[in-house]
Amino acid sequence: MSQVILEARGLEYSYEGGTQALSGLDLTVAPGRRLAILGANGAGKSTLLLHLNGTLRPDRGTVYLDGHPADYSRRGLIRWRQQVGLVLQDPDDQLFAASVYQDVSFGPLNLGLSEAAARQRVEEALAALEIEHLRDRPTHLLSFGQKKRVAIAGVVAMRPRVLVLDEPTAGLDPAGVQRLLATLDRLHRAGTTLILATHDMDLAYGWADEVAVLHRGAVLRQGPPEVVLQDAALLASAGLRTPWVLEVGRRLAATGWIPPAAGLPRTREELLAGLPDRDGSTRPRDPAAWTVPHPGNHEGARQR
Amino acid sequence: MSQVILEARGLEYSYEGGTQALSGLDLTVAPGRRLAILGANGAGKSTLLLHLNGTLRPDRGTVYLDGHPADYSRRGLIRWRQQVGLVLQDPDDQLFAASVYQDVSFGPLNLGLSEAAARQRVEEALAALEIEHLRDRPTHLLSFGQKKRVAIAGVVAMRPRVLVLDEPTAGLDPAGVQRLLATLDRLHRAGTTLILATHDMDLAYGWADEVAVLHRGAVLRQGPPEVVLQDAALLASAGLRTPWVLEVGRRLAATGWIPPAAGLPRTREELLAGLPDRDGSTRPRDPAAWTVPHPGNHEGARQR
């Protein structure tokens, strides 16, 4: 397997009518990564995702799959979409069949699998998304959260190496978000590379092991979240905010409550576990629980 | 003006096919309030909102407007909807006319206002939402955030005393949320009572001066956010999470960093401003900036 699974170089794209959505965009996706693509509304996130599976073809620039320039022929696209699965934001844009089981079987059958093999894929995907009990339910009577899971199952059933999701948590309540993230973690542990577009900074900071900040159709910076998201000026220029855990953690470090050698907390739980007691014990209670090394120790953030 | 502008008593409602959406719901809305209705997906938030302006009629129970049982006659509904404006979640469901100006004029013209009066209402609403520059734009070419503002302007143009919004921040990026909240604050200062349904706990905690927690079609508890949202068991049973500012603030108070007499921070800014320095000055830097009194001092949270 190559060191880079998916790569975009100098992508430019304008919609009919003239709006330039991408203008010289570069992005690199290493296998096994959890990459969050961050940007305000209109920054070009959705357009970028549609390029990553060949739905849109750039006016200029190239998308590379496993190091080879993407192949937009009929056969090439089929192969591509088998490798890179895309889940759109609105599940109604991806569901078409009358029942859940039927719908999930669509992708596997398009791959030319036998009926038996397709059935197995469907079972696998239903299990992965924990929606076996919905199999005979009509798609139009599902709740929003259920529809989301079915839409993802429909793509997962094709066993893509890369799963690309557009605002997967939008519209989900806190419990729904937690459940979805747990599912994504499971897929990730099973080897799937994950790309997720969002403007939820806290989500990205807690979840991703790499982020790319998008603004006006270009990636301003790509790198580890604890480095890139420290750059308040960069985020402000992209219309984004610093994640609160990072901001509070940084403030605690600045005021001296977190020793410089320790890292910064990454999630709410880490932050709470690490808050020092007042009674003189200034060391964080459980520094081992903090997963993020201190920003100073880091390297490798790519600046554009 | 009566002490209670809108009240629901014992509302029950089932959708066709048997799903019970409301089951004995009580809610009180005092004039001038900023009330956040909190609940997981499927808790009944949207159904409740549709009862507050007479779109749905309860199977059992009563809605009171200014102390009088609601009047579902044709004339009664017109009067009611003029008082209570409803903004739906998806702005595309709310925009029908070709241009922004035409769309905003829809409500005022339906009120039977003269053309001059209607024009004035439109101008007023465009100004209130800061979208004067969009007046001649076709609605379908607007960005998502712009559409949201136009949809709200269309309701504001009817000068409702109560403005009810379903998930107004859903789909907006952080900057869009900030702008929308600033607009709502302006409307609130001008005297409008605001009711907002959301599952964004941080938003509700920072914005509302009263919250109602909904679960399975009933209000579990209504009261000041700093009281109700302290109740972790209640939130958990409703499938919600404690807002992070509150959780971190409470932890700081518990570990002794916030003196018991001081309050808890309400927003990210208040929290950051209040974090004590390590160098012995254990008092919060600027306790005056904290707006919320300590939970112990509080009273009046109504338990159902």
Next chain:
Amino acid sequence: MYTIDRWAYANRWRCRHPVEKLTLAAGMLLLSLTVPPWPGGMLILAVMAVTTVGLAGIPLRVHLRVLRVPAGFALTGAAAMLFRIAAKPEGGWRLALAPGGTAAAAAVLLRSLAALACLSFLALTTPVVEFVPLFRRWRLPPAVLDLVLLVYRFLHVLTDRARAARTAQASRLGHAGIRHAYRSLGLLAASLFPRALERARRLEHGLAARGFQGDLHVLLPQREISIAALAGILLLEIALGLLSAALRG
């Protein structure tokens, strides 16, 4: 959502093979058009009511409500048969009561109601899309079948949107007065169609991501036809035909 559609997924006969339900409904439908309306129509009406309400578990009020609207049309049509056009002695035409018109109208009405009961049974017990596999076996052109699937999907998506839009309009008093109501409906329809087209475009992207190459094939649920049930249905239908012929003769 549509009452009929909801019950089609929620009735006790949901999992029976569509061929069984179709045989019952189609056979009875054929009978209702061929046997004399009195007493045949009455018998069919009764049998279908018992089947729909008693066996498939559809509430009686739902069964009646489904029959009510089309029955209204049938009534209007039958009303026209009560009258005849008569020539006036001084020239020109006038309306007069038709001799035997009441009996003719009643017969048509009864026949129509019996047939409606069969249709309503089928609709209330079988989700529409379950017919698609049958159609496929009958070698109906795939183009039409795909269209049926897609129309079904879109009509639900668009109904949700139309419903929300109506609520939004009502909130802005769009339905105060008949003139406003017409205008609102026009605006709604006019704005819904471009949204439908936009949805089609987005679904194109969504399906392309799942390898769409022109065919909307899916794996269908496998159900067994019960030969016993089928035989029972046919026997019932033959008996009913003979009975109504005998009663009349």
Next chain:
Amino acid sequence: MHIMEGFLPLAHAVGWNLAAAPFVVHGVRKLARQMKENPETKLLLGASGGFAFVLSALKLPSVTGSSSHPTGTGLGTVLFGPPTMTVLGGVVLLFQALLLAHGGLTTLGANIFSMAVVGPWVAYAAYRLARRSGASLAVSTFLAAALGDLATYVTTSIQLALAFPDPAGGFAGAAAKFMGVFALTQVPLAISEGLLTVLVMNWLAQY
């Protein structure tokens, strides 16, 4: 306006199904070819059919109290042409029968003939004639939709008259009778459908 299930005698029901069949077959052939060349047509037509159904499920407030609804025939014809509209109309009629109990299975042929064959072809002819004689897009669209609707209603009345001739006035008398009974709802409906279609076309023209 649909003929309800069971309203037509068996011979008539069979006859109208046979009459509609060649038009449906022609439409399906054409459609299948079109879809093969361009699979996306499927989605577009699916969305249009869904739209036509939703439109028919929205009740128009009507003076007479009986519910009537727009059909979308004129719009579909102007956009897709009569053969495609025959198939699409047939599918929508099937759904109306099975989801709304509106129309019927034995009367499907008769309803397809009036609403998805005569309606579209009249609308098409009206549109072409109007355009050729220099009428604006709006006027042509209005005429197509309104006349298509009227033609459907006249056809339905004729179908009913054939099934139930007047004892004295015969077929002509019965046709006059049925037209009279339904005119109250159908004529205003045709006009409002015409106006509605113009509105939609204006919307589309802005895209």
